[in-house]
Amino acid sequence: MLLITILFISVIQVAIPFLIKRTVVFGVTIPYEQASHPMLQSYKRKYAILTFLVGITVMISYILGNQSAMEETKLVLFGMISLFVVLLTSLSLYFYFHYKTMNLKKREEWFRGVKQVRVADLALRSKDEMLPSYVHLIPSLITVMLIILSAQLFDQLPNQIPTHWGPNGQPDAFTDKSWMSVISLPLILFIFQTMFFGINYYTKRSGIKLNAANVTSAKLRQLRLRKYTSWFLFITNILLTILFSFLQLNLLYENLFNDSVLMLVPFAFFAIILAGALGLAIKVGKVDSDLEGTLVMDHTKKQDSIDEDRYWKGGLIYYNPNDPSIFVEKRFGIGYTINLANPIGYLILFLPVALILLIQFTI
Template sequence: MEFAIFFIMIVFVSIFQIAVPFFVKRTVVFGVTIPYEKAQYKQIIRFKRIYATVTSFVSILITVLFIGWSRGTEQNETEIVLTGIILPFIILMTGLTLYFYFHFKMQRLKKEQNWYSGIKQVRYADLALRSKDEMLPTPLFMVPSIISIALIILTASLYDQLPAQIPTHWGPDGQPDAFTDKSWMAGLGLPIMLVILQWMFVGINYFTKQSGIKINAGNVSSSKLRQLSLRKYTSWFLFVVSIVITLLFSFLQLNLLYENLFQDSWIMITPLIIMTILLAGAFILAVKVGRIDSDFEGAQVLEGNSKVEGLDEDRFWKGGLIYFNPEDPSIFVEKRFGLGWTMNFARPVGYFILLGPVALIIIISIFIV
């Protein structure tokens, strides 16, 4: 089971890393803003192909080595877990290293070619576009917390019958492999952490919904479609993640409250089902968003006057990955490499939304152990 989980993870990470330069929006190449008309520039195409080729080679090599290693010798669970974590990390670091290499190459190319010379940069706004936004309503994200509160109440009522040793960690096969002495914090830890995560999702969806819809004046139609698609499907994906995490935590908590409630086969297969749902959701998100206003869209579509483009915001992006713009009221903005959202690090509210829940969970974990 552990082999299957990590094999699927390696394959997914490999495919995602290979494809990522091709499904980001056309006006951003390795974190650098370019005009629409330069999207098919031969040097840019060459950079992307080199990235994909090298990443593919490393990914195939790691996948083959993982299969050969797992089949060649006997390994214990710890060795498989460590190897299954390290190998995807190597693929990610390979992609990140290539990203930075081509990021600086693109910066140099853009400066040498002076692509924005003679191009008017404008900020495009469409006040009617909000009415077409299909992000899920934030109150919907509060619904899963009802389950968490019910788990807290149920656990409190059944506290006396809990075992003397409470599980604190589960291995990839769904079986507990670490325990702590019985206490109120140990018994209620999982549902409390679940509530914190659920309300973090509430905050992320709310402030993402309030964020600006950035339209590129160089290609208004495709830019609108991408923004609406990004907002809609990331909202749905976030909700699926919230539901899946709720089901997983509820499964573990109920198994603690009612010994032998679930058969061993369910305990074995649950992690694989959870991971499959999440990866499938991520794949659907990549397809739905990545096929719009990107290389996957097919023929490049140019509208109107090529002498008009959206704002070049490279100065607000550190390395093309970290966004710091005090002038932008948005808490979350579209990533420049990958799919989804990243935080505007110039807005303190974002730290509270993302780091606050993480800090609380760490504190609770310390008290449990």
């Protein structure tokens, strides 16, 4: 599983510069007509090659470690370190090329003489195919049933109940029986389901930002991003419900599933999530990006979108008090990030994390 994760992260990191929208390069806003600038293309290739080499080196090292007599615990630790090496290396390379792109933009004064405008299409909302937010609350009915079932079987459970299962499918950590320890999994699941509802609801209400120089491709990208992100979120919700229900039933009914099933279900969950994330990246990333092909200008070269670099810290963190949107498209990656200037965003993302940690500490 760790090897698959390292491979997936490496592939995604290599591909990201070519999947993000053309008017953003390493988190820096550029005029649409500069998307094919030879220096920018060189930065992207160098980033991809260096990230690829690091990913290959890390995977080979992990495979060799797996074939050696290394203990399982040490091998898992080595795999986690290898994963962080890939992520930290790609992040370091990102910041390096981020500042090189900023300096190139400043030195060549790309926005000098270019009229910066905002483009809005009021009819675009009617074409939005995002799923309705209430669908994320439907799986919560299963969660309620799990809590009721757990309460009915509480007296029949042993005084020590498992809280963690090892790679072999056998429990390797236990805790004293209490109401919180018995229903903690359904409670955490319900928090996730509520969070998914909030993310979908406020993403649906967030603004649809269009590229003033290429409105046609920008519309298609935004519609795809919204549609497939909502579907990915819903599928994740369903899979989490299945996984948590499986774990809870295994807790309530001892030996309900054999060891092979206990190992297979989490692996299948993980594999489907990764496949979905890859599908989302491809579906969205092949529009209004380097994969789309030839640049097509919808407007004169003297007109382009607003340069919003001042609202992006390092091209990754968005803080714009003037933007009512809670979620906006990422500048490096596929999907959405939060507008940290809007307090509702903190409630949607950070409050659930705090509640889950509180549940864990009370067990």
